[in-house]
Amino acid sequence: MSEPGGHELYPWQQEVWARFAPVLRGERAGHALLLTGAPGIGKRHLAGVILRALLCEQPDTARLPCGQCRACAQVAAGSHPDHSRLEPPEPGKTIGIDAVREFCRRLYTTSQFAGGRVGLIDPADRLTVQAANSLLKALEEPPAGSRILLLTDRRDRVLPTIRSRCQIWRVDRPDPAGVASWLATMPAAVADAMPLARHAPLQALTLAESPVVTEQGALFEGLANLLAARRDPVSLVADWQKAEPGWVVDWLYRVVADLLKLTSGASEDTLVFRDRARELRRMAELLDGQALRRLPPTLTRTRRLLDASVDRQLTLESLAIAFLDCRRREKRAA
Numbered sequence: 001m002s003e004p005g006g007h008e009l010y011p012w013q014q015e016v017w018a019r020f021a022p023v024l025r026g027e028r029a030g031h032a033l034l035l036t037g038a039p040g041i042g043k044r045h046l047a048g049v050i051l052r053a054l055l056c057e058q059p060d061t062a063r064l065p066c067g068q069c070r071a072c073a074q075v076a077a078g079s080h081p082d083h084s085r086l087e088p089p090e091p092g093k094t095i096g097i098d099a100v101r102e103f104c105r106r107l108y109t110t111s112q113f114a115g116g117r118v119g120l121i122d123p124a125d126r127l128t129v130q131a132a133n134s135l136l137k138a139l140e141e142p143p144a145g146s147r148i149l150l151l152t153d154r155r156d157r158v159l160p161t162i163r164s165r166c167q168i169w170r171v172d173r174p175d176p177a178g179v180a181s182w183l184a185t186m187p188a189a190v191a192d193a194m195p196l197a198r199h200a201p202l203q204a205l206t207l208a209e210s211p212v213v214t215e216q217g218a219l220f221e222g223l224a225n226l227l228a229a230r231r232d233p234v235s236l237v238a239d240w241q242k243a244e245p246g247w248v249v250d251w252l253y254r255v256v257a258d259l260l261k262l263t264s265g266a267s268e269d270t271l272v273f274r275d276r277a278r279e280l281r282r283m284a285e286l287l288d289g290q291a292l293r294r295l296p297p298t299l300t301r302t303r304r305l306l307d308a309s310v311d312r313q314l315t316l317e318s319l320a321i322a323f324l325d326c327r328r329r330e331k332r333a334a
């Protein structure tokens, strides 16, 4: 099952559902629920299931939406009269005050069915200050029976005035056992992408096609050759550019974390890239543990510079040189 139906859960979401479902329709769940957690773990899908469960006329014994009743069919078709969404006009844009007013107007219109109205705000961190202010009343005293679901990957970016009026429901990264059955149905590249995706399954699915995963062997080899002085930084950076620099920097973060573990004597079982332990150990032998500790802040700075769309080639070249500067002195002289 690559993608479950809108009324079904991903296999790793059973546990979180068991936690949420019993309170969902009861008094203990707030009127405004803020769903937070890492990107790529299926929060949006989960929010869709919650929304359907709230509107469904005959939820099953696990309190999941039936997928067959009139309400479920209307939500699936996007035509349920008691269901409204508030989203940015385009991905990445902000949600403005006019959109919020329209959303609230719909929320305060009398519900047509017994379930009450349900509104979804996605993502909640994109509301402008003005828009957020015009939403506060609805969050505090929503019309009877209505619920507002808010979603975010970045809880720290949701305005405090919004956050403090919501019940916060945290969705954790799934544990590997919960993801295993799903991974078994996926191409091998998805499993390969899991460490880089920090074990967020849907993020891994997106990354699986990316060169940073499909060319991962070549990226490891390039870095090893740089550290062994068999590759010059400029040509290596050309490879990084081809593999989407932002993801390369994320990949380098995990590689450096593994190298730090190896230089401080941690076991290979703790590595992100366990299956590349031998290559990583060869790299670690060339590196000075002390100097290596300076790399994570350098990577953070690089990430920021890339986001600010500076000269990518130059930024990445200085990063490659920072790696060279981490080599042990006696090896460098040799």
Ligand SMILES: [Zn+2]
Pocket: 055, 056, 057, 058, 059, 065, 066, 067, 068, 069, 070, 071, 072
């Ligand atoms: Zn139903």
